Amino acid sequence: MMSFSHIIKAPLLSTLTILMAIWMPLTANAEESGTHIRTLASSCATCHGGQPTNETVIPSLAGLDEDYFINKMKDYRSSDKEHDVMVQHAKGLTETEIEQLAALFAKQVRACPYFRKHPIKKSLE
Amino acid sequence: MDRRHFLKGSLIGLGVVAFPSFAIAKSSSSYGHVVIIGAGFGGATAAKYLRMWSEGRVKVTLIEPRPQFISCPTSNQVFSGAMNMQGITHSYDHLRDSSGIRMIQGIASRIDSDRRTVEVNGERISYDRLIIATGIDFDYSNLPTLTPELQATVIPHAWKAGPQTALLKKQLESMPEGGVVAITIPPVPYRCPPGPYERACQIAFYLKQHKPRSKLLILDANPAITSKRPLFERAWKDLYADIIEYQPSSAIENLNVKTLSVKTTFDTHKVDVLNLIPPQTASRLALDTGLGSQGRPWCKVNYLNYESSNISGIHVLGDSVDTSLPKSAHVATSEAKVCAAAIIAELSGEAMDQQPVFANTCYSFVDDKQAMHVASVYRYDPKDRDMHAAPGGGVSAAPSLEEGLQAGIWAKNIWADVLS
Numbered sequence: 001m002m003s004f005s006h007i008i009k010a011p012l013l014s015t016l017t018i019l020m021a022i023w024m025p026l027t028a029n030a031e032e033s034g035t036h037i038r039t040l041a042s043s044c045a046t047c048h049g050g051q052p053t054n055e056t057v058i059p060s061l062a063g064l065d066e067d068y069f070i071n072k073m074k075d076y077r078s079s080d081k082e083h084d085v086m087v088q089h090a091k092g093l094t095e096t097e098i099e100q101l102a103a104l105f106a107k108q109v110r111a112c113p114y115f116r117k118h119p120i121k122k123s124l125e
Numbered sequence: 126m127d128r129r130h131f132l133k134g135s136l137i138g139l140g141v142v143a144f145p146s147f148a149i150a151k152s153s154s155s156y157g158h159v160v161i162i163g164a165g166f167g168g169a170t171a172a173k174y175l176r177m178w179s180e181g182r183v184k185v186t187l188i189e190p191r192p193q194f195i196s197c198p199t200s201n202q203v204f205s206g207a208m209n210m211q212g213i214t215h216s217y218d219h220l221r222d223s224s225g226i227r228m229i230q231g232i233a234s235r236i237d238s239d240r241r242t243v244e245v246n247g248e249r250i251s252y253d254r255l256i257i258a259t260g261i262d263f264d265y266s267n268l269p270t271l272t273p274e275l276q277a278t279v280i281p282h283a284w285k286a287g288p289q290t291a292l293l294k295k296q297l298e299s300m301p302e303g304g305v306v307a308i309t310i311p312p313v314p315y316r317c318p319p320g321p322y323e324r325a326c327q328i329a330f331y332l333k334q335h336k337p338r339s340k341l342l343i344l345d346a347n348p349a350i351t352s353k354r355p356l357f358e359r360a361w362k363d364l365y366a367d368i369i370e371y372q373p374s375s376a377i378e379n380l381n382v383k384t385l386s387v388k389t390t391f392d393t394h395k396v397d398v399l400n401l402i403p404p405q406t407a408s409r410l411a412l413d414t415g416l417g418s419q420g421r422p423w424c425k426v427n428y429l430n431y432e433s434s435n436i437s438g439i440h441v442l443g444d445s446v447d448t449s450l451p452k453s454a455h456v457a458t459s460e461a462k463v464c465a466a467a468i469i470a471e472l473s474g475e476a477m478d479q480q481p482v483f484a485n486t487c488y489s490f491v492d493d494k495q496a497m498h499v500a501s502v503y504r505y506d507p508k509d510r511d512m513h514a515a516p517g518g519g520v521s522a523a524p525s526l527e528e529g530l531q532a533g534i535w536a537k538n539i540w541a542d543v544l545s
Contacts, residue, residue: 035178035466036478042174042542043459043483049538057527057534083522085500085531089484091517092502097482 037100040093044101063110069102156182156472157253160243162233162410164189166454167443168258169220169543170461176224179469186227186252188245191287193217194544197317198454199536200286203294205327206334207493210291220544236414238436254468256431257416257424258442258461259408260285261316261452264422270382271401280382280399283324284316296398297328302336304397307387309377310345311404314423316444316452318352319499321345321402323489326357328400329365330492341369342396344389346376346404352451353489353499353520360491360524377401407445416441423447428505428512429477430467431460440464450503450512451485454539459483459503481505482515488532496532497521 041061048061061069076090090098159175161168164187172187194215202208221228231246242249263282265271271280283293297306306328310321325343332339350357350371361369375389386395406412406422416424416433424441425434431446433439442464443457450456463481470477486500501518505511521528 034478035470036480036482038178039459039462039466039478040482040484042462043455046455046458046484046539046542047486047535049534050542057530058538082519085486085498085521085528088500088518089486089502092484092504092515093482 034100037097037104040097041101041104044089060110061105062108064102064105066102066106069105070098073098073102156469158184158186158251159254159256159468160186160188160250160252161256161258162188162243163258163260163408163443164191164194164217164220164228165258165260165443165457166539166543167260167457167461168256169194169217170458171256171258171442171465172226173220173224173543174462174465175468176226178465179473181225183469183472184227185224186229186250187221188229188231188233188243189217190230190232192230194540195286195290196454196536196540197284197286197320198539199532200283200290201320201324201327202490202493203290203327204297204324205330205490205493207327207490213286213290215540215544217544223545233410236410236439238414238439241438252438253472254438254440256440256442256464256468257408257411257414257445258457259410260444261405261407262409262412263403264406265403268377268380268401268403271380275382280385280401282402283400284320284402284405293398293400297331300336300339300397303338304336305340305342305394306332306398306400307342307344307394307396308400309387309402310343310347310351311402312346312376313351314452315402315405317487318451318453319357319487319489322350322352322357323491324400325369325371326360326365326489326491329361329368332368333365337367339368341365342394343369343371344375344377344387344394345371345373348374353497356497356520356524357489357491364492407441407447411441411445414439416445418447421447428463428510429479429481430471431464440468448512451487451499453485453487455485455487456483456503458539458543459485479505479507481512486535488528488535490529490532491524494526494529495524496529497524498528498531 044061048058073090076087079087081087156179161172172185175183175185194217196213199208200213203210217228229245233243233245235244241252243255281289281292283289308321308325325341329341332341375391377387377389379388384395385399386393407424411424412422416435418425424445425447426432426441431440431442433441442460444452467477482502482504484502486498488496488498490496499520502515503512504515506513
């Protein structure tokens with residue numbers, strides 16, 4: 001196993017402050033939401049995809065507006081369409097879980113296949 | 126304060142900086158080594174998420190005999206012609222390379238739970254945690270004449286997708302018009318509850334298009350259709366009334382392998398193609414390792430981390446688990462994620478989730494384009510330490526083209542989740 005002192009000493013030699021600044025908030029976000037919600041969200045992503053592969057049939061959840069997600073799930077929970085797949089899932093979750101999922105999905109960066117290829121991406125970098 | 130928090134705190138406090146990929150690479154073995162046997166839906170998912178969620182701190186070795194991933198979900202569509210073998214076969218390359226997993230092609234054996242070692246290809250590998258995700262095995266003990274050679278060449282189960290799927294497809298294509306196909310369904314529990322009934326739809330669709338005077342006989346050991354019952358009954362009546370004959374409570378009692386004659390509780394049938402789906406158990410490796418429950422050939426686990434109830438340090442995932450959870454791909458991947466998160470928490474000295482919850486969605490195609498689903502959320506109850514279906518779950522009102530499209534995207538997304 002890697003010795004503890006190695007991990008501490010090595011970064012002292014580094015001067016890449018900007019990269020650290022980017023890295024830490026991402027790690028902190030993942031921890032804030034907790035493993036309970038992270039695991040549940042990953043179970044949603046099984047069907048919905050971590051990143052968009054198809055937006056019309058099963059929408060991706062990454063980067064969805066927080067309020068939009070909560071409202072949509074509330075609509076499903078109060079719906080009487082008992083055979084609808086999302087109504088069935090929404091009714092099985094708690095309101096707290098829905099709010100925490102909304103916060104987690106909103107923080108995820110949505111990769112847009114079109115945007116990735118478009119020349120405007122370069123001008124924004 | 127645990128090591129991880131101390132590390133982070135000290136870095137921030139000192140105002141020091143870190144190059145993230147460097148930190149990850151340097152600490153890649155700091156939490157320990159997890160060996161995973163079986164790279165199906167459960168095992169491959171566990172490998173990926175152990176690496177991702179530990180940010181590279183858990184070292185992962187994944188042992189799998191097959192060179193490529195072959196998906197059971199959507200493999201029934203090979204029989205209707207809506208899917209082909211290429212479409213259900215996927216490479217492990219991306220999973221291995223992008224996640225930094227050591228992948229060994231071979232068959233694991235000699236698990237020593239005291240020394241925490243496992244052997245593969247003559248190499249003895251030490252583990253801190255072992256995950257067994259080796260799925261199901263078949264119990265042919267009531268059918269002594271059905272030798273492994275006959276299983277591989279004449280009477281396929283096609284219940285592990287691969288050469289068996291291709292063999293059954295070929296037999297259906299070679300069968301003369303007017304022939305009889307039989308599917309035998311084992312008693313519950315078995316892998317993929319709606320699977321045999323979906324298969325019946327897919328074979329009947331093929332017969333209707335190409336050999337419409339042929340018959341499909343379904344010999345079910347169970348007293349009734351075990352999943353999506355009204356939906357399958359309706360689909361068979363609407364789409365395949367002249368082709369499908371369903372016989373419940375019809376376990377196989379005897380089999381003549383030369384004449385393909387099947388004797389059930391009530392009748393004897395001579396058929397042209399026999400898809401015999403045998404009774405199932407947890408994988409032989411899991412049972413031989415001593416992970417089976419008292420009197421049941423399945424493995425009891427702790428649902429908080431999927432550790433075996435019998436042997437500490439060994440976790441069991443997916444279809445081998447002794448559970449009321451459906452034996453589906455989505456459940457296997459969700460179990461793998463709960464297991465991965467819990468192992469990381471335990472190895473790093475943090476608390477694991479005490480109330481895991483996850484979803485299951487499973488689609489079945491009734492023809493080449495229309496599908497229907499069953500969906501539910503499953504939640505851990507600390508009172509009985511079991512997983513229970515949450516209120517609200519259910520099935521489709523009817524098969525539809527829209528759900529057929531969803532099923533296609535579901536497959537692409539779950540493959541991407543597991544393998545990329």
